[in-house]
Structures are given as structure tokens and as C-alpha cells.
Amino acid sequence: MKMTGGQIICESLQKEGVDVIFGILGGAILPLYDTLPQYPKLHHVLTRHEQGAAHAAEGYARATGKVGVCFATSGPGATNLVTGIANAYLDSSPMVAITGQVARPFIGKDAFQEVDITGITLPITKHNYLVLEAGSLAKTVKEAFYLARTGRPGPVLIDVPKDVFVEETEFHYPTKIDLPGYKPTLKGHPSQIKKAAKLINEAKHPLIIAGRGVIISGAYAELKQLAETAQIPVVTTLLGISCFSENHILSFGMLGMHGMAHANMAVNAADLVIAVGMRFDDRATSRVSGFAPNARIIHIDIDPAEIGKNVRVDVPIVGDVKVVLNELNKLITPAQHVDWFKQLDDWRKEHPSTEIRDSGKLLPQFVVRQIYEATGGEATVVTGVGQNQMWAAQYYCYNKPNTLISSGGLGTMGFGLPAAIGAKIGSPNTPVWCIDGDGSFQMNIQELATAAQERAAVKIAILNNGFLGMVRQWQELFYEKRYVATPLSGPDFVKVAEAYGISAIRVKRTEEVVPAIERAIAEPGPFLIDFVVEPEENVYPMVAPGAALHEIIEAPVKEVAMWQRRSTP
Amino acid sequence: MATTQHTLVALVEDKPGVLNRMASLFRRRGFNIDSIAVGHCEVPHLSRMTIVVNGSTTVVEQVRKQLDKIIDVIRVSEINAEDAVNRELALIKVKANSTTRSEIMQIVDIFRANIIDVSADSLTVEVTGDEDKIDSLYDLLRAFGIKELARTGRLAMARGGSNSLRPEKES
Ligand SMILES: Cc1ncc(C[n+]2csc(CCOP(=O)(O)OP(=O)(O)O)c2C)c(N)n1
Numbered sequence: 001m002k003m004t005g006g007q008i009i010c011e012s013l014q015k016e017g018v019d020v021i022f023g024i025l026g027g028a029i030l031p032l033y034d035t036l037p038q039y040p041k042l043h044h045v046l047t048r049h050e051q052g053a054a055h056a057a058e059g060y061a062r063a064t065g066k067v068g069v070c071f072a073t074s075g076p077g078a079t080n081l082v083t084g085i086a087n088a089y090l091d092s093s094p095m096v097a098i099t100g101q102v103a104r105p106f107i108g109k110d111a112f113q114e115v116d117i118t119g120i121t122l123p124i125t126k127h128n129y130l131v132l133e134a135g136s137l138a139k140t141v142k143e144a145f146y147l148a149r150t151g152r153p154g155p156v157l158i159d160v161p162k163d164v165f166v167e168e169t170e171f172h173y174p175t176k177i178d179l180p181g182y183k184p185t186l187k188g189h190p191s192q193i194k195k196a197a198k199l200i201n202e203a204k205h206p207l208i209i210a211g212r213g214v215i216i217s218g219a220y221a222e223l224k225q226l227a228e229t230a231q232i233p234v235v236t237t238l239l240g241i242s243c244f245s246e247n248h249i250l251s252f253g254m255l256g257m258h259g260m261a262h263a264n265m266a267v268n269a270a271d272l273v274i275a276v277g278m279r280f281d282d283r284a285t286s287r288v289s290g291f292a293p294n295a296r297i298i299h300i301d302i303d304p305a306e307i308g309k310n311v312r313v314d315v316p317i318v319g320d321v322k323v324v325l326n327e328l329n330k331l332i333t334p335a336q337h338v339d340w341f342k343q344l345d346d347w348r349k350e351h352p353s354t355e356i357r358d359s360g361k362l363l364p365q366f367v368v369r370q371i372y373e374a375t376g377g378e379a380t381v382v383t384g385v386g387q388n389q390m391w392a393a394q395y396y397c398y399n400k401p402n403t404l405i406s407s408g409g410l411g412t413m414g415f416g417l418p419a420a421i422g423a424k425i426g427s428p429n430t431p432v433w434c435i436d437g438d439g440s441f442q443m444n445i446q447e448l449a450t451a452a453q454e455r456a457a458v459k460i461a462i463l464n465n466g467f468l469g470m471v472r473q474w475q476e477l478f479y480e481k482r483y484v485a486t487p488l489s490g491p492d493f494v495k496v497a498e499a500y501g502i503s504a505i506r507v508k509r510t511e512e513v514v515p516a517i518e519r520a521i522a523e524p525g526p527f528l529i530d531f532v533v534e535p536e537e538n539v540y541p542m543v544a545p546g547a548a549l550h551e552i553i554e555a556p557v558k559e560v561a562m563w564q565r566r567s568t569p
Numbered sequence: 570m571a572t573t574q575h576t577l578v579a580l581v582e583d584k585p586g587v588l589n590r591m592a593s594l595f596r597r598r599g600f601n602i603d604s605i606a607v608g609h610c611e612v613p614h615l616s617r618m619t620i621v622v623n624g625s626t627t628v629v630e631q632v633r634k635q636l637d638k639i640i641d642v643i644r645v646s647e648i649n650a651e652d653a654v655n656r657e658l659a660l661i662k663v664k665a666n667s668t669t670r671s672e673i674m675q676i677v678d679i680f681r682a683n684i685i686d687v688s689a690d691s692l693t694v695e696v697t698g699d700e701d702k703i704d705s706l707y708d709l710l711r712a713f714g715i716k717e718l719a720r721t722g723r724l725a726m727a728r729g730g731s732n733s734l735r736p737e738k739e740s
Pocket residue numbers: 384385386387388389411412413414436437438439440441463465467468469470471
């Protein structure tokens with residue numbers, strides 16, 4: 001049957017199981033939008049900025065495990081997607097972005113709203129396409145989804161000239177993929193797995209560092225089995241959080257720049273590091289030359305290029321984490337590491353990293369902790385970037401798989417709200433909390449309109465410290481407190497929310513925190529709480545840039561602990 | 570770590586933008602590329618690239634893996650210098666007059682190079698060989714004055730009957 005390019009795209013999206021698209025239209029993509037009413041199963045969410053569309057698509061993708069889809073028009077529409085695409089690239093999130101392009105006769109002429117978006121996004125996409133004939137659209141969409149979700153997932157962009165959307169051709173959705181240059185390795189090499197098992201079975205102080213790869217491949221049970229069988233403590237990267245229940249006795253929290261002191265000390269003391277689905281990001285390793293100095297390293301990752309990129313690896317295993325762990329687990333003998341755990345527990349006791357001091361002031365850490373208590377850890381937490389992000393990582397206890405969505409690799413302020421909206425739309429029955437900073441929130445504050453229009457019941461907790469807080473912290477610690485350009489005089493967030501039709505309250509005192517959170521939970525729609533928190537609170541522990549992971553700056557004042565993250569076993 | 574020259578051979582889709590993808594990768598990751606030569610190969614719709622890269626073994630391994638990640642790159646292999654034939658072609662336009670011409674022609678002869686164009690004040694020399702040979706000829710001709718130099722960059726092929734780009738084993 002003959003169809004237009006626009007229809008072919010919609011048909012293909014449906015074949016790929018797409019049900020939501022985030023985007024904003026414009027001249028070049030108008031013909032595609034014009035076909036949308038023929039496809040009522042494709043729900044279009046109109047964001048208020050294309051960056052919001054890309055982040056929402058990523059939030060949707062990360063919450064559901066499906067490919068997130070966004071649309072934008074040519075020129076500024078396409079360039080506005082760029083930050084969101086880069087974010088998805090660095091965090092390995094599956095996404096397909098479809099952009100309108102000027103009509104074929106205008107390409108290369110600097111036509112109105114023409115930019116070379118395939119050129120621009122070349123280093124931040126897994127692959128991209130400029131489709132010059134309707135006849136190759138179906139194949140392209142099929143490939144794009146396949147590339148986006150398989151192997152190491154990532155964003156794929158399809159740029160479609162305006163006249164290709166209206167060109168008519170026969171529609172056949174291909175059944176096969178023919179990509180000779182793309183063959184992700186899923187199964188780990190048996191002899192490497194054997195070597196790894198030997199090291200694990202012989203180790204005295206083994207440590208698992210688990211990353212987002214565990215979540216992407218859904219290897220929760222396999223990871224748990226490995227840890228439990230061989231009695232290996234588990235620390236995670238920021239993006240690995242929630243791949244292993246933080247309530248588990250073998251969980252030792254997050255490592256890295258703002259990781260738990262005991263987690264970083266464990267890396268320093270380990271004689272074997274089993275790195276699972278993580279990529280040795282510098283925020284996780286700190287100074288590479290001082291990283292895990294006593295350990296042999298097993299690295300399991302689906303992306304061969306990650307092996308040996310940042311740290312030397314003794315046993316590389318390229319493959320899907322779930323598949324590899326499954327094989328590895330067959331070779332693991334049960335073990336006990338009593339002394340090792342005693343050491344780790346001592347460190348945890350001596351260096352409590354998530355105590356909340358009793359200050360009488362409204363502390364951001366306390367707010368996060370109360371959100372955890374009130375939601376029982378059932379919520380999906382989506383964060384901004386900065387201190388709010390670190391506190392959300394440290395003070396919420398992630399017991400349920402895949403419950404933290406945060407911009408790790410790119411560290412994109414403004415990610416929180418749109419990603420939370422996408423996550424909520426993707427998983428309407430899961431409570432979604434956006435824990436954000438007053439600076440980050442303002443970078444995509446316009447998406448309040450999207451939340452209101454979609455009735456997306458995101459609960460927004462702004463940790464309002466009146467500063468670009470994380471940068472202020474660096475200024476305090478490393479620039480002699482010269483607070484250049486970090487103080488923010490924010491708007492009245494309650495009024496702003498209300499102007500968008502979203503209920504909101506302000507909280508200034510500790511005793512108002514719990515009632516406010518309960519009210520937010522009770523509210524059927526979106527809700528915003530402006531928590532006016534202690535302005536100059538710092539995130540601890542901290543490893544200064546350039547320091548080794550165990551050179552930890554801990555909170556200077558040790559007041560009485562109000563609440564312990566978990567009772568020490 | 571010691572940096573040495575390595576030769577990579579890549580089979581890539583003959584599609585617009587492929588060269589751009591590869592060049593962008595080299596630039597972005599700061600890889601030090603000495604030369605790239607591109608042309609058709611025995612398989613239709615595929616091009617073959619010979620990339621000469623300078624770096625330590627780990628860096629070159631990163632280059633290879635990163636190239637392999639490009640979807641349009643079908644296969645990349647490193648070619649071991651000892652087991653390969655390497656050739657480059659150069660065109661050298663050298664200043665020449667009635668007194669120097671015969672001397673230049675003698676040198677060209679010794680190198681088994683060819684003179685492919687002659688004018689009143691120049692000779693254009695075509696030379697094929699490995700880089701060392703071309704470098705030495707160039708050095709000798711420099712004394713006469715070089716007007717122009719064009720080099721193709723290295724082409725490489727494994728010795729013996731097997732294909733240089735044997736399918737890679739699963740890593
Ligand atoms: C788009 C973008 N611009 C700048 C930065 C640099 N940066 C990192 S954290 C931060 C401050 C964030 O402030 P806020 O959102 O208020 O969060 P807080 O740290 O106070 O919790 C800034 C400016 C960034 N990460 N992203």
C-alpha cells in the first residue's frame with residue numbers, strides 16, 4: 001500500500017511499540033505532525049522546549065526500559081535537542097530523535113532554519129541518519145530502534161527533509177536487520193569467565209563495583225547471587241544506585257567523589273575489584289593512578305571500547321552483564337570473608353557518612369530522608385544536578401530496582417523536571433519524585449506547563465538554598481569563599497507553580513516537612529514543595545578533584561546523629 | 570609508554586559521512602593520525618581505509634575499538650608491520666634546469682622512480698615504495714628545490730594468501 005513518508009514513520013513507530021512521543025513542531029516537521037491524528041495510539045506530549053522533550057524521552061526510557069522518542073523541527077528545534085541527546089549518549093539511554101529538515105532542494109543552501117543536525121550530533125549519537133527518500137524510511141526507523149536499544153544503548157537521530165514526509169511510496173516494514181558493522185557481543189568469553197571465577201574464588205578482600213549496566217541488562221538477580229554466594233560487598237556508581245538493594249547487608253553504598261567513606265576505603269583496600277557494567281568515570285574513580293592500588297580488576301562490560309580505556313584491567317570480559325554473570329555464577333564457590341566485613345563495618349562505624357546532624361535548621365538531607373520515609377522507598381527519584389543530586393543519592397535508601405534517574409555522565413542541570421515528567425508518563429502507577437535544586441529547576445521550569453497539561457502527577461521537591469549550591473561549595477572549599485555568580489534570587493516557586501495551575505506550598509521549618517510531603521502524596525496531580533533549606537550546607541563526604549579515592553574530606557562538625565541511615569549490623 | 574607507528578586497515582560502508590565520522594572521532598579523542606588512505610576494495614559498496622596512527626599499544630587499541638563502534642565501519646584490524654607489504658606513492662615536482670636535469674634523472678633512476686612530466690624549469694617525479702624510500706628520495710631532491718609534494722599515505726596488505734581483514738574473533 002502506498003503511504004506518505006509521514007505515515008510510514010508513524011506506522012513504523014507503532015510497529016516498534018511506541019506509545020508516547022515528546023516534542024514540539026515547526027515548519028519542517030509539520031507534515032509529520034499532520035499525520036499524527038491518523039494514529040491515535042501515538043500519544044504526543046507537547047513540551048515547552050525541545051530540551052524538555054529530549055529529557056522527557058530519556059526519563060520515559062529509563063523508567064520503562066523502552067526506547068524514548070522525541071520530535072523536533074529543523075534548525076533551532078533540532079539544536080535545542082542537542083543537550084538532551086548528549087545526556088542520553090553519556091548515560092547510555094535508548095532514544096530515537098526524529099527531526100524535520102529543510103526540503104531536499106534547499107539542503108546545503110543555508111535555507112531558513114537549516115542546520116546540519118547530523119553533523120552536529122555526530123559525536124553524541126550512537127548513529128544518525130539523513131533520510132533522502134521515503135523509500136528508505138521504514139528500514140531506517142527499524143535500524144534506529146534496533147541500534148538504540150541493543151548492545152550499549154544510546155540515542156539515534158533521524159533527520160528527515162520536509163518533502164520526504166509527503167513523498168509517497170510502498171510501505172513494507174522490514175523483518176530483518178542488516179547491519180554488518182554492528183554485532184554486539186552478548187556472551188562473555190568462556191576462558192575469561194573462568195579466569196575471573198578463579199580470581200573471585202581466591203580473593204580475600206573482593207569488592208563489586210556495580211554500574212548502570214546492571215540496570216540496563218536487568219541483571220539484579222544475577223548480581224545478588226554473585227554477591228551472596230561469594231560474600232562480596234557491593235558498592236555502586238551514581239548511576240548504579242538501585243541495581244542492588246541498599247537495604248541488603250552486603251550493600252556498602254555509592255563510591256566516588258561524594259561516595260560513602262567506607263565505600264571508597266573499601267576500593268582502596270580491596271584485593272579484587274569486580275567492575276560490573278560500569279565505565280570507570282573520573283567522578284567514580286577520582287585520581288586514576290590512586291584507584292584500587294591493591295586490587296586486580298575484572299571488568300565486565302558490553303562495550304569493548306570501555307575495557308582498558310581509563311584503568312588497567314586484569315580480566316576483561318566483553319558481554320551483556322546478565323549473560324556473563326549467569327555464566328560466572330556457575331563457577332563461583334561459596335565463601336566467607338569475615339575479617340573483610342569486620343573491617344568494612346568498622347569503617348562504616350568510624351566514618352558515618354549519612355548521619356544528619358541535629359541543627360534545628362531545615363536541612364536538605366533531612367528533607368530527602370523524609371521523602372524516603374514517606375514513600376517507603378517505593379518512589380522513582382529523579383534529580384537535578386548539584387548538591388540536590390548528591391543528597392538524593394545519599395539520603396534516600398534505594399531498595400527497589402531502577403528507582404533513581406539522574407544525569408550522571410553529562411551532569412545536566414535542568415534534567416530533573418522533564419525527565420520526571422517522562423518517567424511518570426511511562427510508569428503512571430509509580431510515584432515519581434523530582435528532587436531538584438533551585439538553579440537546576442529554573443533551567444527547565446517551563447515544563448511545569450507540560451506537567452499541568454498532561455496531569456503528570458510528579459511530586460517536586462525543590463531544595464532551595466538560594467545558591468548554585470554545588471559550585472558555591474567548591475568556591476567555599478577551593479576558592480576562599482569568593483561566591484562569584486553563585487547566589488540566586490529565585491522566583492517565588494509557589495506562585496510560579498500556581499500560575500501554571502499546579503498546587504504548591506513552601507516549607508521553612510523541620511516540623512512542616514512531613515505534613516508537606518504527605519500532602520504532596522495525597523494530591524492526585526502534580527505538586528510542588530519549595531523547601532527553603534539551610535543555604536550553606538555542604539555535601540560530605542567529598543574527595544577533592546585530583547585526590548585519591550580514600551583521601552576523604554568528611555563533615556567538619558560531628559553533632560549528635562538524629563537518624564542513622566541503617567542500623568549497623 | 571613508547572609510541573610507535575601502527576597500521577590499521579578498515580573496511581567501511583561506502584556512504585556519505587563515513588569519513589567524517591572517523592575524522593571526528595580522531596579529533597575528539599585526540600588520536601594522532603599520520604595518514605589515511607581511502608579507496609575501493611574487492612567488495613562492492615565497501616571502501617578500504619589504511620590508517621597510520623602513532624601511539625602506544627593501548628592507545629592504538631582504543632583507536633581500533635572506537636573505530637569499530639562506528640556502525641558504518643564493518644571491520645578494523647591492525648596489520649603487523651613485519652607480516653605486511655607497505656607502499657606509498659608520491660609525486661614530487663622538483664626545480665630543474667639544463668645543468669641539474671641529468672643529475673636529477675640519475676637519482677630518480679637509482680630509486681626506480683619515474684619522471685612523468687617535464688617543463689622548462691621542473692621535473693615531476695613519481696615514486697612508489699615504503700615511507701623510508703620516499704623520504705630518502707625527497708631528501709636528495711631537496712637540494713634542487715622542491716616546488717610541490719603530494720603523498721598518498723600508506724597502503725598496507727598482509728603478506729601471504731589470507732585476507733588482511735580476516736573476520737575478527739569474538740572478543
Ligand atoms: C547546564 C549546566 N550548567 C552549569 C552546570 C555547572 N553546575 C554544576 S552544579 C551547579 C549548581 C547547581 O545549583 P542548583 O541546581 O541550585 O543545585 P544545588 O547544588 O544548590 O543543590 C552548576 C551551576 C551544570 N552542571 N549544568
